[in-house]
Amino acid sequence: MGKRGLTLFTCCAVLMAGTAMAECDAETLAVRGDFGEVRFSVDVADDASERAQGLMFVEQMGTFEGMLFVFERPQTTSFWMRNTLIPLDMIFIGADGVVDSIHENAVPLDETPIFGGDAIQYVLEVNGGLSSRLGLSVGDTVQHPSIAGDVIWPCD
Structure with a gap:
């Protein structure tokens, strides 16, 4: 994708985010940073068996789709790609x-x-290379109903 195509892709992603539902819901996760804001349609893996399955055997995902892994408390995390096809x-x-x-x-x-x-x-998993194309970076803030408590960008 050329520079013009990448810019158009990024602009469309941010514009699409602006038209997305503004309220928090379990199927939508928002990321906000210097690039603007983008929303993803997510499946939530919030128990041990769902986290173990993750995105294994998934052959494709839509551009603004992903999976949010939710742990009970902060912890050391390490992931791998066993049986993950994309x-x-x-x-x-x-x-x-x-x-x-x-x-x-x-x-x-x-x-x-x-x-x-x-x-x-x-942990949010999205299609490979998408975070760079969108301009996501360390320090960005994330909003989702599962991300609660003393958070930077809480759900309203």
């Missing part, structure tokens, strides 16, 4: 809803552990 970006988020780290383009089927951090409570 490249993913892993966005590691602290209890306050702030992006702590991003691992881009995790390799399908690779079982090498991907370290996320020591105090991670949420």
Whole structure:
């Protein structure tokens, strides 16, 4: 994709985010940063069996789709790509809803552990390369009903 195409893609993503539902709901996650704001349609994995399954065997995902992994408390996290067929970006988020780290383009089927951090409570997985194309970065804030308590960008 050329520079013009990338710019158009990013602009469309931010514009689409502006027209998305403004209220928090379990199926929508928002990320806000210097790039603007974008919303993803997410499946939530908030118990051990759902987190273990993750996106294994998924053959494709829509551009603004993903999965939010929710842990009971902040913890050291490490993910791998066993049985995961598509490249993913892993966005590691602290209890306050702030992006702590991003691992881009995790390799399908690779079982090498991907370290996320020591105090991670949420992980957002989206299509590989998307976080860079959108301009997501460490320090961005995330909003979702599962991200509650003393957070930077709470649900209204």
